[in-house]
Amino acid sequence: MSVLRLLTLLLLLSPFLLGQDLRVAAAADLTPALQKLSPRFEKETGIHLSIALGSSGNFFAEIQNGAPFDVFLSADKSYPEKLQQAGLTEPGTLATYARGRLVLWIPLNSTLRFTTKQGVLTGGLKPLASSAIKKIAIANPAHAPYGRAAVAALQHYGIYDQVKPRLVLGENISQTAQFAESGDVGAAFLAMAIAVTPEMKQRGSFVVLPQESYPPLDQAAVILRSSNRKDQARRFLEFLRGTEAQSILSDFGFEVPVT
């Protein structure tokens, strides 16, 4: 009976116990990097993170409607800027700590070949227009920054209109990677931070798209005004800009520091 009582008590208290965590809404491109970053931060500061992953646009809409997050890590500077204009952020906390890279991922058995120099695309994306490539996965450009970057790159290389009917849209960049992994698509535009993971490397290879082919994917962090853990949130933002976090981000293909 006493065990039952204890369990009931724990169950009743759980919302308060769990409520101690710092709640982070993070863009899906950070999924693999945060798996490495968060235990280090937790060890260093004793602050526990509760991380929600999704598309930046999705979180933007949620936060506008009062979602209870402390920190928002967007894959695009425009969303936090819009939140700032709406007065939903803590003044002076918006900061860019890294820049994402867009890559084109192709499965191992693919016959696609691109001209590259040190892994960076130097020729065009013309091979993608081939009718042999039936499906190309990108993130949904309506609310995922990497999706917008992919569309921009396709336009930059002048093949957007040709491949448009063959585009498959993932909810966010993680789902896009999942589409790629399933083996059902001929190519996928992914975040380099996801393409470098062992799971993706096992199944394919990637070429990095040159920076000038798409607008910058600034990874911007901001503390939300509604947060009641702003000090802890500040420490997390400092941690992200610190040497240790920056070198981990660099390992995952992020460009640091942002120039």
Place this chain on the structure above:
Amino acid sequence: MSWQACVLTAKLATLTALILFALGLPLAFWVAFSPRRWKFAVEAMIGTPTVLPPTVLGFYLLVAFGSGTSLGRWYQHVTGGTLAFSFSGLVVASVIYSLPFAVQPMVAGIRGVDRKLIDAARTLGVRKLKIYREVVVPLAWPGLLTGLVLSFAHTVGEFGVVLMVGGNIPGVTRTLSIDIYDQVQDLNYSSANQTSLVLLLFSYVLLCLVYGFNRRSFIWTSR
């Protein structure tokens, strides 16, 4: 409201409902009349999608459709395309997902037929198929029709599975429910509201028709 998504959803739901009617009818007869002891296992299997999270089905379908499985490779070999991110894929997913909504009302309708009438027909030497066609179906048709309508309505309301295996392609896999989700995400509330209202009214009116109709047929048969 996106007209394209509307037409696509209607097409998907109609096709799914017709396929399920053809598949579901013999299945419902078997469930209603079979004396097999292990019948409960089949019934449970048919009913599973009602309690299964759509994500479970979505995940399995995505994996099963992929080129990593022999099923996926076989399909690619035969049709030259993939099931995931295609309209045919959505039809397959919807048929599985809406199966209980077609079969369960059909079984209830068939079981509701007075056993004495069937026995009487049998003692008169009428053959089994003829009994089904001329005694059971005419008496069970409110249940059969409910199965057809509910499988249609349930397919219109599908979301999770479509989100996971559809790939959100306009005119191919972007159904109305996905369209609403996109509009809400883009803070396009007035447009989302419009589409949602249409779906709300549609669902209500459809169920009114089903319930009203069943009530009338009940009055007829009990007279």
